[in-house]
Amino acid sequence: MSPILTADDLHRIFKNLDTNNNGLVGIHQLHHLLLNTGAQATLDELEELVGHTSLDSIDFAFFYEELVKAKIQEKNDSGCNDDLSKAFQVFDLNGDGFITCEELQTVLSRWGLWDKSNGQDCKDMIRVFDINSDGVLDFEEFKVMMSTPCRPHNSI
Incomplete structure (x- = not known):
């Protein structure tokens, strides 16, 4: 997923995942979506992270925001470690x-x-x-x- 999804984009994705139109996306559907986007997480890890077996549209949006924050932090940490690794190699x-x-x-x-x-x-x-x-x-x-x-x- 791109970190530049709009609220409309998220709503559309949620609606596509909510196949039975009950206003909830199950953890299995969310897991399938994440696997298709290249995210590596087991179903158990995802359930522990989410804390529920399903998400409503608000929880889905919050989940997305947390994924984006984690990805940005991972990128920042990686860049920092790359720079430190290069500095370490100098010494x-x-x-x-x-x-x-x-x-x-x-x-x-x-x-x-x-x-x-x-x-x-x-x-x-x-x-x-x-x-x-x-x-x-x-x-x-x-x-x-x-x-x-x-x-x-x-x-x-």
Whole structure:
């Protein structure tokens, strides 16, 4: 389904699904519609999501709005992860799926952001976000690091 369906479009779809003209669309009819549009959901998942075995036209419209919101969020999350994945690859110089202290220092040095004379150890930088304490950053730890707002050194 396109996220640009009008109220009239939704009403027409609902009427087509309501084959017995009782003002309700059954979960099986909704499941069939979703499968035809490429959505992957089992009948049980759909029933749990909807919370009913049938929907009236208002519930159908709300269901559609929730699908659109979920699709937009999925697209936003995917785009964000793609960007983070590319950024991670910049630091993961050997492509092993981890950012080591040496890799971090090399990349920051290339960018002119690493000053060896400042006394800062890149191990300390990694340790802050190294959730499993293995001395390197994996992609999930990198995502946490990238989503953490920067704070001035003197702030509490």
